[in-house]
Amino acid sequence: MDNRYVHLEQVGMAFDTKKGRFVALQNVNLDIAQGEFISLIGHSGCGKSTVLNVIAGLLTPTSGVALAAGREIDGPGPERAVVFQNHSLLPWLSCFGNVYLAVERVFGKKENKAQLKARTHAALEMVKMTHATDKLPNEISGGMKQRIGIARALAMEPKVLLMDEPFGALDALTRAHLQDELMRIVQATGSTVVMVTHDVDEAVLLSDRIVMMTNGPAATVGEILTVNLARPRDRLALANDAEYHHYRSAVLEFLYHKELRPAA
Amino acid sequence: MTQSATVTVDAKASAHSAAAPAAAKPAAAPAARPAAEASPGIDWRELIGQRIIPPILGFALFIAVWAAVAQVTKGIPGPSSTFVAAVKLFSDPFYIAGPNDVGIGWKILNSLSRVGLGFGLAALVGIPAGFLLGRFMFLNRMLSPVIGLLRPVSPLAWLPIGLLVFKAAQPAAIWVIFISSIWPIILNTAAGVSTVPQDYLNVARVLKLSEWKVFTTILFPSVLPHLMTGIRLSIGVAWLVIVAAEMLTGGVGLGFWVWDEWNNLNVEHIIVAIFVVGLIGLALEQGLMMLARRFQYN
Ligand SMILES: Nc1ncnc2c1ncn2[C@@H]1O[C@H](COP(=O)(O)OP(=O)(O)OP(=O)(O)O)[C@@H](O)[C@H]1O
Numbered sequence A: 001m002d003n004r005y006v007h008l009e010q011v012g013m014a015f016d017t018k019k020g021r022f023v024a025l026q027n028v029n030l031d032i033a034q035g036e037f038i039s040l041i042g043h044s045g046c047g048k049s050t051v052l053n054v055i056a057g058l059l060t061p062t063s064g065v066a067l068a069a070g071r072e073i074d075g076p077g078p079e080r081a082v083v084f085q086n087h088s089l090l091p092w093l094s095c096f097g098n099v100y101l102a103v104e105r106v107f108g109k110k111e112n113k114a115q116l117k118a119r120t121h122a123a124l125e126m127v128k129m130t131h132a133t134d135k136l137p138n139e140i141s142g143g144m145k146q147r148i149g150i151a152r153a154l155a156m157e158p159k160v161l162l163m164d165e166p167f168g169a170l171d172a173l174t175r176a177h178l179q180d181e182l183m184r185i186v187q188a189t190g191s192t193v194v195m196v197t198h199d200v201d202e203a204v205l206l207s208d209r210i211v212m213m214t215n216g217p218a219a220t221v222g223e224i225l226t227v228n229l230a231r232p233r234d235r236l237a238l239a240n241d242a243e244y245h246h247y248r249s250a251v252l253e254f255l256y257h258k259e260l261r262p263a264a
Numbered sequence B: 001m002t003q004s005a006t007v008t009v010d011a012k013a014s015a016h017s018a019a020a021p022a023a024a025k026p027a028a029a030p031a032a033r034p035a036a037e038a039s040p041g042i043d044w045r046e047l048i049g050q051r052i053i054p055p056i057l058g059f060a061l062f063i064a065v066w067a068a069v070a071q072v073t074k075g076i077p078g079p080s081s082t083f084v085a086a087v088k089l090f091s092d093p094f095y096i097a098g099p100n101d102v103g104i105g106w107k108i109l110n111s112l113s114r115v116g117l118g119f120g121l122a123a124l125v126g127i128p129a130g131f132l133l134g135r136f137m138f139l140n141r142m143l144s145p146v147i148g149l150l151r152p153v154s155p156l157a158w159l160p161i162g163l164l165v166f167k168a169a170q171p172a173a174i175w176v177i178f179i180s181s182i183w184p185i186i187l188n189t190a191a192g193v194s195t196v197p198q199d200y201l202n203v204a205r206v207l208k209l210s211e212w213k214v215f216t217t218i219l220f221p222s223v224l225p226h227l228m229t230g231i232r233l234s235i236g237v238a239w240l241v242i243v244a245a246e247m248l249t250g251g252v253g254l255g256f257w258v259w260d261e262w263n264n265l266n267v268e269h270i271i272v273a274i275f276v277v278g279l280i281g282l283a284l285e286q287g288l289m290m291l292a293r294r295f296q297y298n
């Protein structure tokens, strides 16, 4: 196991805006081990998506070093799949077509069409979206779009799975189902996961470590909480678990006491 | 900040397209109504009173004004004599009695084929050019000023250049159509390419799609609605220009026919020609609008 599979060192990110330079991130240091599940939590606008995009390679940090698998991150790639905050499905492709595009890109060289189709169907099955196979994205609800986005990323069997509030737009039941599925898949594949979330329960339930970010501008890693709950985790059993509640209040303490919600 | 010239033009184009569907609504609405027939609340009075009566009243008013003008102006034929002339013209639209004496159907087809050819060439050059301009900022900065300079030039000003280069009237007319219809295609395509949502491009980047795959699965479908707007504006311009160009270049076609009938002082036929030009322009516009609606994703 590589304890520094993803390695961020003194990462800073500044955006050039109309009002001048805006420093979003400063001195972000974070090491993520292979197979680890990390949650990024923090108030809205603090820079969680920015950290995720730096790891994805969609943004190049303006200072510091970002490494993945020992190499400098220079651009995105299918081994680091992204579930986008706004799902980002292509509106002219069916749900099947959206997932197939990714599957074909990753496995197209090694597998035949039937196998690629089977993979796509399996991914849709996993997020319980087989009924929408031939529908266009604008014919399904926001939560359903998000599920297709998750299916697309999971179907790529990435080394690192980057998820930006993947379950935010879902109802509680679907969210619970997908969280359980995700835990099962990650357990089976040993993927490294970085997930942005606003949901404290979700963070504690899923994560090995919870990275809590300070408020921006110039946001950085505030605290890191290691969640030592045995896996597989069962949400019902944990509901009455003292340790679970201890972790939960630690995160809440950080968010609502140490880092007061910004006025906006 | 990236390409102000292109962006402003696109704003104009979308203002066009925003106004156009609104204008198309009354035509589309009656077709949509019968679908709702099952619901008990359908208000036939509203349908007839608001959707059918107004256009009929409009045309009635138009014909009344026309008849009144014809009454008081010597030489302007009234609606009824024009109608008789039209019926006669359309009773045998495809006769051929000589090189320049053919039925109205041939005239229409000739004009349409000139527009088709000129526009087709414009699309052939303009669409790839638009993609290049939208994709490569350097090219855009390089060519935007030149396009900005050439675009406002009246299409007919290009006719002498065409005559000089091609040494014949027919290709010169097609050249005029080409040059006047190429700008909307280039500018709308370029604007479409440069406004492809970053989200879609991010998907392409994460998947590391090949440049060709990016073009076919992301760029092209996402630009298509803009491209359709460009095509619509462009054919509209081409149809506007063809009548004037044919007046100057001669040959079989609606424009030269108008000129010819003016020389014969056959004003009924001129008015018929005006209606024909208008109706075909309307049909082109509506047809392209219907086509464009099929490529609208949101
Ligand atoms: N491309 C950009 N240009 C300028 N400023 C940006 C850009 N992207 C992000 N920012 C700014 O950086 C800060 C962090 O943004 P980011 O999207 O990472 O926040 P976030 O924590 O993901 O918020 P949320 O929880 O609402 O999604 C914000 O203040 C945002 O306005």
Ligand SMILES: [Mg+2]
Binding pocket: A048, A049, A050, A085, A164, A196
């Ligand atoms: Mg975000």
